[in-house]
Amino acid sequence: MRKALSLLGATGSIGQSTLTIVAQFPELFTVSALAAHTRVELLADQIKRFRPQLAVVADKVHARRLEELLPGGLPTEVLYGEDGYQMAAALEGVDMVVGAMVGAAGLKPTLAAIAAGKDIALANKETLVMAGEVVMGQVAAKGVRLLPVDSEHSAIFQSLVGHRREDLAKVLLTASGGPFRTRRAESFDTIQPADALKHPNWSMGSKITIDSATLMNKGLEVIEAMWLFGVTAEQIEVVVHPESIVHSMVAYRDGSVIGQMGVPDMKGAIAYALAYPERLILEQPLPDFTGIGALTFETPDIGRFPCLRLAFDAVSTGGTMTAVLNAANEMAVTAFMNEQIGFTQIPRVIEAVMAAHAVRYHADIDDIIAADGWAREEAARLVAQL
Ligand code: NAD
Ligand code: MG
Numbered sequence: 001m002r003k004a005l006s007l008l009g010a011t012g013s014i015g016q017s018t019l020t021i022v023a024q025f026p027e028l029f030t031v032s033a034l035a036a037h038t039r040v041e042l043l044a045d046q047i048k049r050f051r052p053q054l055a056v057v058a059d060k061v062h063a064r065r066l067e068e069l070l071p072g073g074l075p076t077e078v079l080y081g082e083d084g085y086q087m088a089a090a091l092e093g094v095d096m097v098v099g100a101m102v103g104a105a106g107l108k109p110t111l112a113a114i115a116a117g118k119d120i121a122l123a124n125k126e127t128l129v130m131a132g133e134v135v136m137g138q139v140a141a142k143g144v145r146l147l148p149v150d151s152e153h154s155a156i157f158q159s160l161v162g163h164r165r166e167d168l169a170k171v172l173l174t175a176s177g178g179p180f181r182t183r184r185a186e187s188f189d190t191i192q193p194a195d196a197l198k199h200p201n202w203s204m205g206s207k208i209t210i211d212s213a214t215l216m217n218k219g220l221e222v223i224e225a226m227w228l229f230g231v232t233a234e235q236i237e238v239v240v241h242p243e244s245i246v247h248s249m250v251a252y253r254d255g256s257v258i259g260q261m262g263v264p265d266m267k268g269a270i271a272y273a274l275a276y277p278e279r280l281i282l283e284q285p286l287p288d289f290t291g292i293g294a295l296t297f298e299t300p301d302i303g304r305f306p307c308l309r310l311a312f313d314a315v316s317t318g319g320t321m322t323a324v325l326n327a328a329n330e331m332a333v334t335a336f337m338n339e340q341i342g343f344t345q346i347p348r349v350i351e352a353v354m355a356a357h358a359v360r361y362h363a364d365i366d367d368i369i370a371a372d373g374w375a376r377e378e379a380a381r382l383v384a385q386l
Helices: 013-024 040-050 058-067 080-091 104-114 123-141 150-158 183-190 208-216 215-230 267-275 305-315 321-337 346-353 363-384
Strands: 003-008 027-035 055-058 077-080 096-099 120-121 146-147 168-175 238-242 244-254 257-261
Touching: 003 013, 003 080, 013 027, 013 040, 013 096, 013 267, 027 040, 027 080, 027 150, 040 055, 040 058, 055 058, 055 080, 058 077, 058 346, 077 080, 080 104, 096 104, 104 120, 104 123, 104 321, 104 363, 120 123, 120 183, 120 267, 123 146, 123 215, 123 321, 123 363, 146 150, 146 215, 146 267, 150 168, 150 215, 150 244, 150 257, 150 267, 168 215, 208 215, 208 321, 208 346, 215 238, 215 305, 215 321, 305 321, 305 346, 321 346, 321 363
Parallel strands: 003 027, 003 096, 027 055, 055 077, 096 120, 120 146, 168 238
Antiparallel strands: 168 244, 244 257
């Protein structure tokens, strides 16, 4: 039987790669719902190709525009807004929800999908950073499967298969180091958005590309790994690996290290999550080991990349602090891309918002959403002052 997918964030980098795989394996997958924000032209093309039952966009204006772009005879109903996204996530007949929205917008649809008993392929790491405890609690309560799409987490997941969890000693989370890995700290002030948007190894959406340049992406991934694999921050070591061939590793208590390698292309991790436990025949090249010659590893420099330290700080505080870290980061990244603040002000804004936060522990979803909203206002206020 074909697996019916609901794809949230269809027009993004992960969303488009997911549809490339779906198109290659029409005997395995169908698309029941496609959700996007405002890129209605691209979404209309995707709808014509995949003929979903439901399409969702940000608001009424974009819904009308989308309907105008769609020819008659399609089976697709168009909805909009938060309710629409949640309907797409919980749609009857859907087997798996692919969470590929960017940012905090992914949280409620993910929870709606879990509540409806759907398996989830999760790219949207912000969901786990904000509400990992609640999300993993719901996953366990509902008995659904949450499969990682993030390449590092897919690598860790693959390195855990066939091993006993109690033998796990440590997770080695690799990082490319981003475009400024070797740049001198003195020149960080002159970094422009266009410089930060040039990732050396991966082609991704703009928010995660900036996060990769500040190393916040790795900080968010540490938190994501903690929740996905039930490990502590102390059990996770971040290792900079500029070739991006080793996607992450797991160390066992006998000193064995198992890792997963491949070319830096998200299609491998997406396909693994979609088809798990099967491996699809992807026409991916193998890494050119002899051409590359050497795989290198370094310690991350938290002096030049304080965002990584802020993520560890947020974890050690706990409670709503990781949601605040995430929200302040989203605001700071947007402000940087709009040229309202400089590159080195990104961690400063986040740190100041975190310092002003009154943490709540054992937070429920309403507490988390309130903390997210508070942090956005606080960050906006700080940005306006700078
Ligand atoms: P992207 O910016 O390319 O795409 C984001 C998608 O989300 C788009 O379809 C957009 O329409 C939708 N979207 C944006 N804001 C929305 C909102 N407020 N409400 C509803 N939908 C909204 O991003 P991406 O690079 O594909 O990343 C998506 C997620 O996957 C992120 O959480 C990112 O961290 C994670 N991820 C991405 C990659 C990658 O290679 N791109 C790798 C690992 C993890
Ligand atoms: Mg990653």
